[in-house]
Amino acid sequence: MDIQLVGVSHSYGKTEVLQGIDLHIPSGKIVCIVGPSGCGKSTLLRFMGGLERPALGEVLQMGEPPAGCLNPLTYIFQDFALLPWRTVEGNVSLVLEDHGIKGRDARAIIDDVLARTKLRDFARALPKQLSGGMKQRVAIARALAVNPAVMLMDEPLSALDSQTRELLMDDLISLWTRTPFTAVYVTHNLAEAVRLGHRIVVLSRRPGRISEVVHLDKPLADRRHGDADLDAHQQHLWGLMRAEAEAADAELLNV
């Protein structure tokens, strides 16, 4: 299933947040959204997930969700959003219980997603026993359990230290390489965007408009930390964002 945004604009009261966004999220690709603080990245994600509707324009879902999809649009947040009193498998099974899936059917899905996220040995652990990186892997396992059409990821690695971020990026790349998924991935971190994005959408400062969409053809599995071509893309993105970020900071001083 693809998502298409057509002429999306939005204001909160007098604050104009997004302006004239036309954007295609193709099935099987990871689309990163970058831009200065407050430019409307999370708002755009909420529109795609149907949590809010834009004042102007349309968010279209095109095509069918994959077979066995329980929840077409599934979020992954920075703060993991796990239930602390439920084990790893208990957190994953919750989303299946919501859809009436129990017993052997639930077991098969839980085993599959815990194996894919390398959590099989931690199935009975509670969130408080896990590192931040493992907690986010549980959140990813929980998202995969509903076989979503599109994963909506809002700064999923921002709460983690830099080594853990690297490891989780490798995990996301190997997950995608084995079974391509569709994701919209909001991040402040340009290094993450060039490692994970097939397309990188650069938003201007508020009201967010699309300044450029960068296409990266290099296969995800061939991308490594420190690759010269990725560094060049990162420099290009920073060039686009720098003036906008400085202007956004200056505007904050005047609020």
Ligand SMILES: Nc1ncnc2c1ncn2[C@@H]1O[C@H](COP(=O)(O)OP(=O)(O)OP(=O)(O)O)[C@@H](O)[C@H]1O
């Ligand atoms: N529900 C709301 N009511 C009023 N204003 C809002 C609401 N949600 C967001 N905003 C404002 O809209 C603007 C865009 O917010 P949003 O969170 O989408 O930006 P962002 O690019 O994700 O920011 P950041 O990078 O800092 O996370 C901000 O000025 C924010 O204060």
